[in-house]
Amino acid sequence: MRKRLQIGILGLGVVGTGVVEIVNQERKKIKQKTGVDLLITKALVRPGEDKSALAAAQGFQLVYDSKDITEDPDIDVVVEVMGKIHPAYEFITEALEQGKHVVTANKDLLAQKGTQLVQTAIENHVSLYYEASVAGGIPILRVLANSFVADEITEVLGIINGTTNYMLTQMVEQQMTYEDALAQAQALGFAESNPKNDVDGIDAAYKTVILTRFAYGLDIAIDDFVVKGIRGIDLEDIALAQSLGYEVKLIGLTKKVGEGIFAEVAPALVPKHHPLASIRNEFNGVFVRSRGIGQSMYYGPGAGSLPTATSVVTDLAVIAENQSDNKPAPQFCTYETKKAFANPNDVSYGYFIALALADEQSLWPEIQKLAEAYGIVYRVVADEQGSESRRLVLLTEAINEVQKHQFVTSVNQLEASNVSQIMKVMEE
Amino acid sequence: MRKRLQIGILGLGVVGTGVVEIVNQERKKIKQKTGVDLLITKALVRPGEDKSALAAAQGFQLVYDSKDITEDPDIDVVVEVMGKIHPAYEFITEALEQGKHVVTANKDLLAQKGTQLVQTAIENHVSLYYEASVAGGIPILRVLANSFVADEITEVLGIINGTTNYMLTQMVEQQMTYEDALAQAQALGFAESNPKNDVDGIDAAYKTVILTRFAYGLDIAIDDFVVKGIRGIDLEDIALAQSLGYEVKLIGLTKKVGEGIFAEVAPALVPKHHPLASIRNEFNGVFVRSRGIGQSMYYGPGAGSLPTATSVVTDLAVIAENQSDNKPAPQFCTYETKKAFANPNDVSYGYFIALALADEQSLWPEIQKLAEAYGIVYRVVADEQGSESRRLVLLTEAINEVQKHQFVTSVNQLEASNVSQIMKVMEE
Numbered sequence: 042m043r044k045r046l047q048i049g050i051l052g053l054g055v056v057g058t059g060v061v062e063i064v065n066q067e068r069k070k071i072k073q074k075t076g077v078d079l080l081i082t083k084a085l086v087r088p089g090e091d092k093s094a095l096a097a098a099q100g101f102q103l104v105y106d107s108k109d110i111t112e113d114p115d116i117d118v119v120v121e122v123m124g125k126i127h128p129a130y131e132f133i134t135e136a137l138e139q140g141k142h143v144v145t146a147n148k149d150l151l152a153q154k155g156t157q158l159v160q161t162a163i164e165n166h167v168s169l170y171y172e173a174s175v176a177g178g179i180p181i182l183r184v185l186a187n188s189f190v191a192d193e194i195t196e197v198l199g200i201i202n203g204t205t206n207y208m209l210t211q212m213v214e215q216q217m218t219y220e221d222a223l224a225q226a227q228a229l230g231f232a233e234s235n236p237k238n239d240v241d242g243i244d245a246a247y248k249t250v251i252l253t254r255f256a257y258g259l260d261i262a263i264d265d266f267v268v269k270g271i272r273g274i275d276l277e278d279i280a281l282a283q284s285l286g287y288e289v290k291l292i293g294l295t296k297k298v299g300e301g302i303f304a305e306v307a308p309a310l311v312p313k314h315h316p317l318a319s320i321r322n323e324f325n326g327v328f329v330r331s332r333g334i335g336q337s338m339y340y341g342p343g344a345g346s347l348p349t350a351t352s353v354v355t356d357l358a359v360i361a362e363n364q365s366d367n368k369p370a371p372q373f374c375t376y377e378t379k380k381a382f383a384n385p386n387d388v389s390y391g392y393f394i395a396l397a398l399a400d401e402q403s404l405w406p407e408i409q410k411l412a413e414a415y416g417i418v419y420r421v422v423a424d425e426q427g428s429e430s431r432r433l434v435l436l437t438e439a440i441n442e443v444q445k446h447q448f449v450t451s452v453n454q455l456e457a458s459n460v461s462q463i464m465k466v467m468e469e
Numbered sequence: 470m471r472k473r474l475q476i477g478i479l480g481l482g483v484v485g486t487g488v489v490e491i492v493n494q495e496r497k498k499i500k501q502k503t504g505v506d507l508l509i510t511k512a513l514v515r516p517g518e519d520k521s522a523l524a525a526a527q528g529f530q531l532v533y534d535s536k537d538i539t540e541d542p543d544i545d546v547v548v549e550v551m552g553k554i555h556p557a558y559e560f561i562t563e564a565l566e567q568g569k570h571v572v573t574a575n576k577d578l579l580a581q582k583g584t585q586l587v588q589t590a591i592e593n594h595v596s597l598y599y600e601a602s603v604a605g606g607i608p609i610l611r612v613l614a615n616s617f618v619a620d621e622i623t624e625v626l627g628i629i630n631g632t633t634n635y636m637l638t639q640m641v642e643q644q645m646t647y648e649d650a651l652a653q654a655q656a657l658g659f660a661e662s663n664p665k666n667d668v669d670g671i672d673a674a675y676k677t678v679i680l681t682r683f684a685y686g687l688d689i690a691i692d693d694f695v696v697k698g699i700r701g702i703d704l705e706d707i708a709l710a711q712s713l714g715y716e717v718k719l720i721g722l723t724k725k726v727g728e729g730i731f732a733e734v735a736p737a738l739v740p741k742h743h744p745l746a747s748i749r750n751e752f753n754g755v756f757v758r759s760r761g762i763g764q765s766m767y768y769g770p771g772a773g774s775l776p777t778a779t780s781v782v783t784d785l786a787v788i789a790e791n792q793s794d795n796k797p798a799p800q801f802c803t804y805e806t807k808k809a810f811a812n813p814n815d816v817s818y819g820y821f822i823a824l825a826l827a828d829e830q831s832l833w834p835e836i837q838k839l840a841e842a843y844g845i846v847y848r849v850v851a852d853e854q855g856s857e858s859r860r861l862v863l864l865t866e867a868i869n870e871v872q873k874h875q876f877v878t879s880v881n882q883l884e885a886s887n888v889s890q891i892m893k894v895m896e897e
Contacts, residue, residue: 063761067619074618172616178762180616187615188600188608190502191495191782316768319747324764333491333779334606336752337769340744341762351761354619365793 043117043364046077048357049110049141050084051132052123053092056146057084059350060120061099067354077361083110085123111135118360120353121145130154137161137169142370144356146173146349152247152263155254156378168363168370170356175248176201176325178348179341180355185255185329186374192333194256198467199293201248203323203343204232204239205271209289209308210321212276219274231323242270242291242306249293249304252327254376257297261380266304274308278395278462281423281434282310287393288318289464298383303442305465310393312469316340385442391466392445394419396433399457405433408458411451415444436466471545471792474505476785477538477569478512479560480551481520484574485512487778488548489527495782505789511538513551539563546788548781549573558582565589565597570798572784574601574777580675580691583682584806596791596798598784603676604629604753606776607769608783613683613757614802620761622684626895627721629676631751631771632660632667633699637717637736638749640704647702659751670698670719670734677721677732680755682804685725689732689808697735706823706890709851709862710738715821716746717892726811731870737893738821744768745895813870819894820873822847824861827885833861836886839879843872864894 048064050057064079072078081101086092088105096103110116111132119136121143123129129150133143138161145151151158151174162169172182176199185194200206207229208222217225223240226232238244246268253261271291279289287310295304311318316338320326325343330336342348363371398404412419412435423434440448449460476492478485492507500506509529514520516533524531538544539560547564549571551557557578561571566589573579579586579602590597600610604627613622628634635657636650645653651668654660666672674696681689699719707717715738723732739746744766748754753771758764770776791799826832840847840863851862868876877888 063619067621071618179765180612183616184608184612187787188611188783190499190786191491192779193495314747314749316747316752319742319744321742334776335770335773337607337767339765339767341765345763348762351620355616358618359615365796368793 044077046079046117046357046361047115048079048081048118048120049113049116050081050120050122051107051110051129052121053084053086053090053095054122055346056122056349056353057120058095059346060122060353061095061101063350063354064357065099071358071361075358075361075364077364079357079361082116083113085110107132107135111139111141116141118142118144118357120357121147122353126150126153130158133158134161137165137167140165140167142168142170142360144170144353144360146171146177146353148174148244148247148251152250155251156260159372159375163372163375166369168360168372170359170373172356173349173352175251176327176339177342177344177352179325179327179339180352181327181339182251182255182373184339185252189329189331192331194297194329194331196294196296196330197252197256197327198317199245199248199252199325199327200290200317200320201293201325201327201343202239202242202245202291203325204236205245205291206320206325207231207323208240209271209279209291213279213283213288216276218276219271240270240272242268245291245293245306249295249306252293253295253302253304255374256295256329257302258376259302259381260376260378261295261302261304265380265382267307269307271308275462278393282393285422285436286313287311287466288313290317290320292317292465292467294465296383296388298387301381301383303383303388307465309465309467311467315467315469317467385446388442389439391439392437393462393464393466394435394437394460395462396435396452397459397461398431398433399429404455404458405431407455408452411448415448416440417444417448472505474507474545474785474789475543476507476509476546476548477541477544478509479535479538479547479549479557481512481514481518481523482550483774484550484777484781485548486523487774488550488781489523489529491778491782492785493527499786499789503786503789503792505792507785507789510544511541513538535560535563539567539569544569546570546572546785548785549575550781554578554581558586561586562589565593565595568593568595570596570598570788572598572781572788574599574605574781576602576672576675576679580678583679584688587800587803591800591803594797596788596800598787598801600784601777601780603679604755604767605770605772605780607753607755607767608780609755609767610679610683610801612767613680617757617759620759622725622757622759624722624724624758625680625684625755626745627673627676627680627753627755628718628745628748629721629753629755629771630667630670630673630719631753632664633673633719634748634753635659635751636668637699637707637719641707641711641716644704646704647699668698668700670696673719673721673734677723677734680721681723681730681732683802684723684757685730686804687730687809688804688806689723689730693808693810694732695735699736702736703890706821710821713850713864714741715739715894716741718745718748720745720893720895722893724811724816726815729809729811731811731816733893735893737895739895740897743895743897813874816870817867819867820863820865821890821892821894822863822865822888823890824863824880825887825889826859826861827857832883832886833859835883836880839876843876844868845872845876
């Protein structure tokens, strides 16, 4: 059993630097708890990147070739905090194949290449940990892996993108437009100059993939489900939802229905008394419904270099604690790779449906007939005649995915009518 | 390494019965994850208690003498779900001394006899787990033990008594008096016929003791800190706090100040945007402030037989997972038993102070002078002349425990004036 773990870090940006500092600060405490000393010996930087002061102060070596870390027989654990898919995927694969444990915060990589990486870790009897990849500062993956083993999770709802939650909060509280909220998020560094991954829900979708694996031991890919962001979301819809007792939140949803999974990322109406409703600004929250515990929620910062680095070092401490002579290295999460999808007939939610009708005279009776034909029970919560069109908003009782799809398609096929917004309504 | 753990249960009430059922339901999944089969072989019941149908259905033996479990060499783990201090303490001690791991949900016992029990577990190289003892369905102890090892916790604020949180929620939302809220909690089974442990904060204080050990590795006893419940709390104070943007919650607070601990259980003002403010009815929440993660919160049911039993079985699964030939059984939490208290000069909070002044003419100027003398900066948020006395409410800026104590004592020493309510104001 090793009494010391030597660590190589791939990437010395803000997170990598944070990892170095936290290992240094918490080393004694981690040794007390685990009996193992953590020691950072090497860090990979780009040519020209000057980190010599940090390296000298902390006593590790700077290297410019990843193989100096992944092929170093003295290194036990590799920390990847470079981001992006390539070359992170290749570096991690090489490290695992060389028998090194790996810790990463790379959600894009885990969502897209997780299956291959977990397989490589299993084959090489090493651990692959990535707690920081979902909701940076919330220990949600470890909670799902360890604290629900005697329970059965049925639904996970996550506010797992801080940028969009910040924007939605500002829009509501400051009566700000989508565009202004985005500009403000960019000014504060919450959103990148190209905000696509955040505002179009892609970042939340990656995390939903990872949450699905941990919650159900089942896999799903980002292409397997609807991913809708908050781009161009209407302040009018948000205000109406508020007046009806709801907050609009971008929700990453993953639900077990029968033996299959239903997943979606989309804005949704969350009742004001629901624990997710009060999550403001850049914070994240993951709400779990399960047979035994019932309802639980885990709240914290979704990103930020210090929470992310802290979470990475926690993974290092768990690897230290796992050191054992007679047991294989534990896997963070294993899952079936054969996909199983829920039957859309069995997936039911209520909906907020905003309609824009150009011709007020005849269209609404026609739409009412469609709703009746598809068995949709609703109440009208807004009916406003604008200069060019009539705006109607319906709040439906629970309907399944097939009913919803049929109704929306039929409304959009009518001339001069369309569904301008449709959002799921979460149960309290 | 054992491939099978035999379990004996002390007590077959609702929680014990739940444990039996959940082990039965989740056995296969736990075996998949841990490689270990859980098998309940015996349960202790009281003479005359007829559990033969359950025992027959689940294939375990009923016993009437605790020694049939604690001295049975085939039993590996003892689950104590009897409650109360005696004889649970003696039974658990005996089980530990016989080399058996123990799982319990008994918070009173852990708070009062935890030090002795943990010591006995260490000496006998066995594990003692009690996740269900604090906030039943929230895996807060495991999160504190495992996910903060690379972090430094500075403050923990818990809504950790479901009964009082239910009462406070009903008082606010239904404009109900304390007495009516208590009667309703009793009718719903949230409060016992003698509600003292809940409404006087004692239950929350036990949990605060346990949280302190997990958060800081330091000990504190229930007699070491102020414990105030919600008995007789005034709807008028709650309404005023609400109008100022706060919810009144019974908070178990434990803070690291320098090398010492400051703990308190008392009603406090929580800003409406604070994550604890939205925790309603019988739910619990534990908010953690730490250097690395910053703010995080863990929310779920505080009690209930199904969440509690689920949590007990999770502990059993962790014991199964820990089975190893070459490592000692891990301890859930060890802590220094030498007590260290914070310097009261270094513990600062803002306060909501309600004053009742019988003689309006001269008293208020005198109190203003006292405030000035003790360096207390405040604003007057209510000033009402009642039929018998004048009611003044001050909201102070942060003052330390000494200033607070001096001011309250001096006001109460004045003839015909007293502090009718004083509550800490939590930071957002």
